[in-house]
Amino acid sequence: MNRAGIYLFRWMASLVLGLMMVSCAGRSTASKTSSSRLIKTQMNSLGMELIFVPAGQFVAGSPTTESERGTNETPHPVILTKPYWLGATHVTVGQFTAFVKSSRYQTAAEKEGWANGSWNLAENKWNRLMGASWRHPGFAQEESHPVVCVNWHDAKAFCDWLSLKEGRHYRLPTEAEWEYASRAGQTTAYLWGNDPNDGQGWANCSDQTAAGRFTLFPAFTWSDGFIYTSPVGTFRRNAWGFQDMLGNTLQWCGDWFGEYPTTAATDPQGPAAGKERVLRGGSFLYGPRHCRCAFRGRNLPEFQNYYIGFRVVLETGPEENVK
């Protein structure tokens, strides 16, 4: 076989491997996307797609040359020594409904009788929507939309319930796990590159559909078709298969917020204590500054709002072949 033949053979073998659905741990499957990475996924008992993320390393934060960057995005190497599964998308209204029906859990917004809505410029505070909660956040949602108006404790309660239900360990991702999966090997400001104007089809952010509505945040120049939340999985997958890593809703992380180190960090989990929990990923409310891979949001763990949701990590079990 000549060199061209060898390349053709390798390409064919790679294609066949990529298209094969292979069993792992009785539940997971593997397939190949447009990237060269083999994507291994599984569905859990709620029908939630989880994507396997191998151990690895990347540079967290943003370069000083990045437009719109925040000063708390100090670039530094991060080494993640343990693989994990991460939700391909946010937790949906339908999945949260299953949790509430089973556990009779009441979110903080339901107990308090109100949820936060849009920012009130005149009074310099969030508008309080009386009677609002994840069930009725102030705009129409279907079961496929990300659940919102959940605070950090509500999100953790969901993870704890799902852990008990399946006998496996679910939790919120660390900030580092979130950014590693969001970047999926890329070093650019956005999922699609460095130009904010090229994001059409990649995310539901503050866009021309919502232009003039969210006056606090300048909109992207493109249109994504949604003013508020969109069904999860509507937009393009990143190189590792994740969707909505930017936009739709902010996502709670497990860490307390703290300043980044300037040197390498191994399996960082944030400070041991703090005031605010980390929020990542931007939202439908945010424009080019806040819908970047390196943007670090934060708020009190008791804070809830109609633009905040979460996705989950499933820790790998010792029985799984994670090589």
Ligand SMILES: [Ca+2]
């Ligand atoms: Ca939008």
